[in-house]
Amino acid sequence: MKNISYWLDIPYTSRPSLKQDRETDVVVIGAGITGVSAAYHSVKAGFKTVLIERDVIASGSAGKNGGMVVEGLAIDFVEAEKQFGKEQAIEAWQRTIDAREYVVSLIESNNIACDFSRSGSLYVASESQDISTLQDELQARHHANFIGEIIPQFEPKKDTLLVANDCSLHPVKFVRGLAEIAEKAGLSVYEQTPALSFDVHTVTTPHGIIHAKKVVVAIESNKTDLTENYGIIKRELALVTEPLSDEDISALSWDKGGMFWNTGNNYIAVRKIGNRLFLNGSINLNPSEKDLLNAEEKIIERFLAFVQNPSKENLAVSHRWTGLLLYPTRNRPFITQQNGYYELFGNGGNGLTNGIMIGKLLVESFLGENIPDIYQD
Ligand SMILES: Cc1cc2nc3c(=O)[nH]c(=O)nc-3n(C[C@H](O)[C@H](O)[C@H](O)COP(=O)(O)OP(=O)(O)OC[C@H]3O[C@@H](n4cnc5c(N)ncnc54)[C@H](O)[C@@H]3O)c2cc1C
Numbered sequence: 001m002k003n004i005s006y007w008l009d010i011p012y013t014s015r016p017s018l019k020q021d022r023e024t025d026v027v028v029i030g031a032g033i034t035g036v037s038a039a040y041h042s043v044k045a046g047f048k049t050v051l052i053e054r055d056v057i058a059s060g061s062a063g064k065n066g067g068m069v070v071e072g073l074a075i076d077f078v079e080a081e082k083q084f085g086k087e088q089a090i091e092a093w094q095r096t097i098d099a100r101e102y103v104v105s106l107i108e109s110n111n112i113a114c115d116f117s118r119s120g121s122l123y124v125a126s127e128s129q130d131i132s133t134l135q136d137e138l139q140a141r142h143h144a145n146f147i148g149e150i151i152p153q154f155e156p157k158k159d160t161l162l163v164a165n166d167c168s169l170h171p172v173k174f175v176r177g178l179a180e181i182a183e184k185a186g187l188s189v190y191e192q193t194p195a196l197s198f199d200v201h202t203v204t205t206p207h208g209i210i211h212a213k214k215v216v217v218a219i220e221s222n223k224t225d226l227t228e229n230y231g232i233i234k235r236e237l238a239l240v241t242e243p244l245s246d247e248d249i250s251a252l253s254w255d256k257g258g259m260f261w262n263t264g265n266n267y268i269a270v271r272k273i274g275n276r277l278f279l280n281g282s283i284n285l286n287p288s289e290k291d292l293l294n295a296e297e298k299i300i301e302r303f304l305a306f307v308q309n310p311s312k313e314n315l316a317v318s319h320r321w322t323g324l325l326l327y328p329t330r331n332r333p334f335i336t337q338q339n340g341y342y343e344l345f346g347n348g349g350n351g352l353t354n355g356i357m358i359g360k361l362l363v364e365s366f367l368g369e370n371i372p373d374i375y376q377d
Helices: 031-045 078-082 086-110 128-143 171-184 246-251 288-304 348-368
Strands: 022-029 051-054 121-124 149-153 158-163 188-189 202-206 209-219 231-241 259-261 269-273 276-283 317-328 333-336 340-343
Touching: 022 031, 031 051, 031 188, 031 348, 051 171, 051 209, 078 086, 078 128, 121 348, 128 149, 128 158, 171 188, 231 288, 259 288, 259 317, 269 317, 276 288, 276 317, 317 348, 333 348, 340 348
Parallel strands: 022 051, 022 209, 051 188, 121 259, 209 340
Antiparallel strands: 121 158, 149 158, 202 209, 231 276, 231 317, 259 269, 269 276, 333 340
């Protein structure tokens, strides 16, 4: 068993680190989903752009997630209506649908090889009393003209909410693929180049200072002085299994939706990756090896409660890793210029849509567009 992300366990040629001072229009700190999106859109918009990363591209949460490109927020739509009001909830939700479709268009128009699939997702009622939660959720989504249907899946037949348009991909291939397209368009990327400090126009790294017209900070769950104002950092545990046999994978008792997650507090997210399974659940912020083993056991048990196959003995974990999430207190991402530079925060568990979206919106604001109110500080 390897203690690294399954997605990062692929060959990679590193970019050089920064060894001299640079001048540029835009410098982006952090080559995760958000930073790569901001850098891609910036260079495509004609700005001279530099992207720096303290490690390598997609080594943060971008390389540690489930690769699920899904509509929705950190909360159910019913809850979003309560918290934001109907109009804003509809706008916030619709923007996640637009972001998912925008990700699809980025992949298609740039031919990014990232194992993309329109696999669909299922939201599963964990307990019989949660069936009404799903029905209320579906009804509220239908009232707002969002699609979805309740279908029985799993054994014994459980109610699930199917969103057929949700997608899955290989997150590292996607983010690195997008960075490569941006590099071809003129982006300069420096890896192993931490920002030691930054202000409105300057970023200091160990071997060079970058002077820029605009500084963009996209380091998400890595603390800045604003983090505590906007979100709570949480840790997630992720597992990928060894490939299951063809019999076991075809006997898995759900045929619609390549991925699922469930209602209630014992949350897990699951998806297929070929014949392997990805499983993910929460863990405490600073887990010991014992905590990791306990959490691994619990996640597998929760998964097995939904399916009859495979047997526990046939589920061998090949990769285990943890990653951080910044859960935004306001349940949506946003862009702030409170300190003069631009900070992009709060993608929560939906970075593959939110991060791409706010990176794009930021650059549109450089071109004179207004950042939508719901994403403003
Ligand atoms: C286990 C797990 C499962 C998840 N599943 C999903 C999923 O299925 N779908 C989904 O949409 N989202 C999922 N997420 C959430 C998603 O991964 C995050 O929302 C997303 O990665 C945030 O993107 P980001 O670019 O803002 O941050 P990151 O991807 O964390 O990128 C920040 C980058 O900044 C770099 N950095 C930090 N400090 C500095 C510095 N001082 N100088 C230079 N660089 C710096 C880091 O090294 C990192 O590369 C999951 C997250 C986890 C942990």
